[in-house]
Amino acid sequence: MSNILTHFEEIKAKGLSIDITRGKPHASQLDLSNELLSMEVEPYEGSIDLRNYGEPLGIEGARKLGSELLSAPYENIITGEQSSLLLTYQTILANYLFAEPIAWKDMESPKVICPVPGFDRHFRMLEDFGIEMLTVPLTNDGPDIESLKLLMKTNKNIVGMLCVPRHSNPSGEVYSDSNLRDIFNIGISYSKDFLFIFDNAYLVHDFMPTKSQKPIWEIATEESASAQVVEVTSFSKVTFGGGGLSFMAASGKNLSLIKKMRESMVICPDKINQKRHIQFFKSVR
Ligand SMILES: Cc1ncc(COP(=O)(O)O)c(C=O)c1O
Structure with missing residues (x-):
């Protein structure tokens, strides 16, 4: 113990100023994308003029890139602006205002499951809407399934779950495939309107081999849950923070709802930046 304290005092004495913000790329990583x-x-x-309005779901090449990234069919993909957090916010807002059969705002105390530790910005969003958060402890393999089952058994009006399934922010857990299957089965048997929101911000961020994970969309399809899934990711931590592209996979009524919400908010994304990224990456691999 005294060794640790001495070491701590030595480091403190150096007066270092280190930015340990998680998810913030180093300048040398940003340099890799300077070609952009x-x-x-x-x-x-x-025939599409990328300088003009149009293509609200993103241009074909950018949606194909999203389809490859998220392993979801092309028709389920929206390629948006630079922020996946914005897509998540739009998803919550759309459900808050217009969810079928009942808007979240018209429910008595709607609740969302949040694995903890979790991403402070997710918590902030839910707070904005006054949505109660029900916390489930994270294990190395994802949310603790027994605690999740208990919460679902003892609470009414749980509308969904918001989580980071790969390299979970802040503590880095990667959900196992069987954990994801359990989550899907518990959610769909709770309600066919239960919404799984996966913020897959760290989908392509492995520098060395880590725990493998079958694509979320594929597992959801195998478990007959894809109609209840919204998955987002972005290039914010791949190319430039706030200067990349965001992607969403959704289907059925979720996709329609988000399209409706976005139609009121944005006429179209920055298609020139989408084209720049397509030229830069060519494909996911
Ligand atoms: C889990 C998670 N989601 C989303 C974001 C932000 O992504 P974006 O820049 O695409 O909005 C971050 C950034 O730190 C993050 O850690």
């Missing part, structure tokens, strides 16, 4: 800054972009995709 000076890239010539062909401002057309086929």
